[in-house]
Amino acid sequence: MAPLLRVNGLSKRFGEIVVADAVSFKLARGECLGVIGPNGAGKSSLLNLIVGLVTADGGSIMLDGAEITGLPPHRRARMGLGRAFQIPQPFPHLSVYENALVAASYGAGLHGEAASSWTMEVLQRTGLEAKADKLAGALPLIDRKRLEFAKALASKPALILLDEIAAGLTEPEVERLVAIIRTVKADHAIIWIEHIPHALRAVSDRILVLNFGRKVLEGPPADVMDSAVVREIYMGLKADGVA
Amino acid sequence: MPTRTILAASGLVLAAVIAGAPFVLNEGILRLATECLLLLTMAQMWNLLAGYAGLVSLGHQVFIAFGAYALFLTSGWLEVTPIWVLPVAPVVAAVVAAIIAVPLFRLREAYFSIAMWVFAEIIGAFTMKSQAVGGTSGLPLPTSKLIDFDWFEPTMFWLAGALTLGTIAALYKLMISSFGLGLMSVRDNDLAAMSVGVDVRHNRFVAFVLSAAGCGLAGALSFMGNLYIAPLAAFDVNWSVYMMFIVIIGGIGTLEGPILGVIIFFGLRELMTGPLGLSGGWYLVGLGVIAVIVMMVAPRGIWPALRDRLGIRLLDVQRTSPRPAVVLPSASQQIAG
Numbered sequence: 035m036a037p038l039l040r041v042n043g044l045s046k047r048f049g050e051i052v053v054a055d056a057v058s059f060k061l062a063r064g065e066c067l068g069v070i071g072p073n074g075a076g077k078s079s080l081l082n083l084i085v086g087l088v089t090a091d092g093g094s095i096m097l098d099g100a101e102i103t104g105l106p107p108h109r110r111a112r113m114g115l116g117r118a119f120q121i122p123q124p125f126p127h128l129s130v131y132e133n134a135l136v137a138a139s140y141g142a143g144l145h146g147e148a149a150s151s152w153t154m155e156v157l158q159r160t161g162l163e164a165k166a167d168k169l170a171g172a173l174p175l176i177d178r179k180r181l182e183f184a185k186a187l188a189s190k191p192a193l194i195l196l197d198e199i200a201a202g203l204t205e206p207e208v209e210r211l212v213a214i215i216r217t218v219k220a221d222h223a224i225i226w227i228e229h230i231p232h233a234l235r236a237v238s239d240r241i242l243v244l245n246f247g248r249k250v251l252e253g254p255p256a257d258v259m260d261s262a263v264v265r266e267i268y269m270g271l272k273a274d275g276v277a
Numbered sequence: 278m279p280t281r282t283i284l285a286a287s288g289l290v291l292a293a294v295i296a297g298a299p300f301v302l303n304e305g306i307l308r309l310a311t312e313c314l315l316l317l318t319m320a321q322m323w324n325l326l327a328g329y330a331g332l333v334s335l336g337h338q339v340f341i342a343f344g345a346y347a348l349f350l351t352s353g354w355l356e357v358t359p360i361w362v363l364p365v366a367p368v369v370a371a372v373v374a375a376i377i378a379v380p381l382f383r384l385r386e387a388y389f390s391i392a393m394w395v396f397a398e399i400i401g402a403f404t405m406k407s408q409a410v411g412g413t414s415g416l417p418l419p420t421s422k423l424i425d426f427d428w429f430e431p432t433m434f435w436l437a438g439a440l441t442l443g444t445i446a447a448l449y450k451l452m453i454s455s456f457g458l459g460l461m462s463v464r465d466n467d468l469a470a471m472s473v474g475v476d477v478r479h480n481r482f483v484a485f486v487l488s489a490a491g492c493g494l495a496g497a498l499s500f501m502g503n504l505y506i507a508p509l510a511a512f513d514v515n516w517s518v519y520m521m522f523i524v525i526i527g528g529i530g531t532l533e534g535p536i537l538g539v540i541i542f543f544g545l546r547e548l549m550t551g552p553l554g555l556s557g558g559w560y561l562v563g564l565g566v567i568a569v570i571v572m573m574v575a576p577r578g579i580w581p582a583l584r585d586r587l588g589i590r591l592l593d594v595q596r597t598s599p600r601p602a603v604v605l606p607s608a609s610q611q612i613a614g
Contacts, residue, residue, distance in 0.1 A: 141474035
């Protein structure tokens, strides 16, 4: 099967700081790629490059056989990229329902009845149905994280990009979120940046390790987590959150 | 929908009040009311751009001036009653906006605001130098002899009333449409909006052109009421300052805010220059003090604070989620079991 996403030699630097150094990888539908690396390794920058919030200096990004490297973010979103931000980015003065409806209307291109019923389905799947008419700005953290995921899902993406969606949540909340992510895995490709190894292990098929913008390692979760390279990079950082 | 019915009914009542008002009110009050309505329209237009598209313009007077000059000149060339050439005003303002959007949209935040102001000043300076449009001394309305002065003030009031009601109705329709949902998403968070497929630049462009067109029409009406136009009045930066003041104290990014803002704006002016007998300068000081207090106490304006505290909704544009009308199968099974 041809990969859904093909990233080839992706590079970006801000002055002296290299955030992406010839990064290449492939991802198929139904696959989840975990991304780890120390702070400042270029994980969020990689997502920004893929969704188009940052334009690449070099390399290419192909989605479903189409080159998207130079397209603006809204075009990429309509072509099938859904992103959940590390710091939740709700539309605070719109209701939860309206938040997801924006994604269903613009990202998925749905109208009227189709848009509203799809939006409700997404809210049901993300456990936000009961809060549909609440203002997004008034939600607690767990629900803002869920809403990030709901917005990404409502745009009917082929590829979902999750940026530390489990960070800052309690252990039971992380488990609930992982359960939700599992339900969508079969028919989406997922790239998931996370610092919580057991959450990542539970869902990922492969893990990619970034350091100084460079791909250091890519492989099955167990191999990567136990590798000497990862232990070295994370030395001193590995004390917390390890299962 | 009941809310929509209530709004439609209120619209009809307001239309009837506006239709009947000239037969009850004297000319002075009528003129003041016309001024209020036109400034309300302008403030709504400024709010469409600043509140919904995130572009703060300090040069909106340029669209007022373009609209007004377009009306005066076209009416002179065609030698027809100015009312019939009113549609020229919004068209000219919209075309100007569409053209200047190309360079201006490269600028963000404060740079855009200042560039708009500079653009307005440049066009103002050209106008003063150009004798074809009357130079510094301006132009009288060339076809004023065609106006029936017995009906002039009432007609102006009716036009201003129709424009205001039409603007608010149109903005309401816009906000409950899916384009409006996109505008509100950009208002709230442009980064998130583009990430779910909203074309932020296109939204800004549409808001900018519509906003210019509305100000062009309101500006044309305003100077038509004066029967005279001069560049210092038309290109006065105070137009933008008043619009901004009304929107910010009333409530930016809401349709009700500018209405409340206009009431405070004119209420304060009439109170201070009338019963209190203070000079015009004190009135501006009063406005400034109110603006500062509102920005500190309720940064999003008075209307949103009132709405959240009292739970009142006037021009409610929120979409409610569709609740399942039937009992879910699982629930009914539980009841049966």
